[in-house]
Amino acid sequence: KKYKKIYSYPIKSTPLFFILKKEKIINLVRKTQPVEINSNLIKFEFINKKKDKLKIFFDKNSLEFKGWKTKDAYDNNVSFIINNLKINNQIVDDFFIIPQESDL
Numbered sequence: 001k002k003y004k005k006i007y008s009y010p011i012k013s014t015p016l017f018f019i020l021k022k023e024k025i026i027n028l029v030r031k032t033q034p035v036e037i038n039s040n041l042i043k044f045e046f047i048n049k050k051k052d053k054l055k056i057f058f059d060k061n062s063l064e065f066k067g068w069k070t071k072d073a074y075d076n077n078v079s080f081i082i083n084n085l086k087i088n089n090q091i092v093d094d095f096f097i098i099p100q101e102s103d104l
Helices: 013-018 022-031
Strands: 040-049 054-058 065-071 076-083
Touching: 013 022, 013 040, 013 054, 013 065, 022 054
Parallel strands: none
Antiparallel strands: 040 054, 054 065, 065 076
């Protein structure tokens, strides 16, 4: 809001693009060993062609997807943790409202 600008990034350039492709996640889990297993989580690591690392977390007991960790363009750690997972909920179209620059 400070600069009244909205920056859009193509989803193909983000880790979310990989995560949204369920088949890729399934192949990763089938073909690789976890990098870590602790009392709560199973962690897998994916490295893309650009050498970007993406760690994906699953709940050890339920095997539900729990989140991911990566680094941003400035080499900062970025983590997304899912604490309240809901499955197969219907989402109405106006749930996510993307503001226009004129609204800032």
